[in-house]
Amino acid sequence: MPEGHTVHRIAALFREVFVGNRVEASSPQGRFREGAELISGSILERAEARGKQLFLHCEGERIVRVHLGIYGAWDVVTLDGDSVRAGSPQTLSLGAPRATRRRLGERETSFDADEPFPPAPRGAVRLRLETSDVVADLRGPTACEVHTPEEAAAVLARLGPDPLLDTGIRGQRDFVRRVSSTARPIGVVLMDQSVVSGIGNVYRAEILFRHNLDPYRPASSLTAETAIELWKDWSKLLADGVKTGVMMTRNDLDAAGRKRALRVARERYFVYKREGLPCRVCGVTVQMDLMATRKLYFCPQCQRS
DNA sequence: GGGCGATGACAAG
DNA sequence: TTGTCCTCGCCCA
Numbered sequence: 062m063p064e065g066h067t068v069h070r071i072a073a074l075f076r077e078v079f080v081g082n083r084v085e086a087s088s089p090q091g092r093f094r095e096g097a098e099l100i101s102g103s104i105l106e107r108a109e110a111r112g113k114q115l116f117l118h119c120e121g122e123r124i125v126r127v128h129l130g131i132y133g134a135w136d137v138v139t140l141d142g143d144s145v146r147a148g149s150p151q152t153l154s155l156g157a158p159r160a161t162r163r164r165l166g167e168r169e170t171s172f173d174a175d176e177p178f179p180p181a182p183r184g185a186v187r188l189r190l191e192t193s194d195v196v197a198d199l200r201g202p203t204a205c206e207v208h209t210p211e212e213a214a215a216v217l218a219r220l221g222p223d224p225l226l227d228t229g230i231r232g233q234r235d236f237v238r239r240v241s242s243t244a245r246p247i248g249v250v251l252m253d254q255s256v257v258s259g260i261g262n263v264y265r266a267e268i269l270f271r272h273n274l275d276p277y278r279p280a281s282s283l284t285a286e287t288a289i290e291l292w293k294d295w296s297k298l299l300a301d302g303v304k305t306g307v308m309m310t311r312n313d314l315d316a317a318g319r320k321r322a323l324r325v326a327r328e329r330y331f332v333y334k335r336e337g338l339p340c341r342v343c344g345v346t347v348q349m350d351l352m353a354t355r356k357l358y359f360c361p362q363c364q365r366s
Numbered sequence: 367g368g369g370c371g372a373t374g375a376c377a378a379g
Numbered sequence: 380t381t382g383t384c385c386t387c388g389c390c391c392a
Binding site: 063064066067113128129130131132133166203204252254261262263264308333354355356 | 375376
């Protein structure tokens, strides 16, 4: 997925294009018909992310919670703002204003869509949100539900700190406390959303590598200093990811290399999906193990206990 | 056109 | 620990 950075980007985009507006909701696929009816025509009051969870607060204390899971995505098509505002006869005579399509999820893309507006739903669209000049299609989410404030609060209560929300010393202390209180492997603990929000399989592998940490080491054996460094690093990576839309975890590149890595996915990581290739730092073969059902990539040399 | 894997999280046993 | 759900793009024939 869609790790935490993606969901914060979606929330920011929704704040830009939906919040404050009356939004029509539908479920072209049919699997969210009742939920869509509950919120359709109401004003979207807030859009917030916490870790991998998105909360859309609608008028009337109805909150749509969306979790993209491993392959969910939002396709957002916006009419070009200038064209819409200009509304000049010239623009109109040229036909429909240009639409821009953005996908936020699995692989982010952005391109001008050569299609009429609103576009017909393609594939299995669980939820479509629509105003006169924006359409957002949700497909493949692991969760899409309408909650009461109490239900939403219950979900939030189960989530560990998110560096973008729990800034400062409090979030850091909370993280350190949760990490130090379990003997489970740090590679498992970083993926546990009740310990820390937003880290997924890519960030897990990369953060562990960046700190030369053996993924199997008991979390409680880390020093407080190390735990603090992990929190600070996650804070930085998340902020970067939200800004660029890309998970870029290499810190060994010059400007040109960095630019290239932003374009070429396989250049972005130290170890993720590099099983069998030489470690970028020491040259030893990168290894892949299954840890808690997920593929864990690490360098057995750089990440020794 | 079939199979498979993917940035995830549950529940059941 | 295993099974299940969600959808799509890519690989191979």
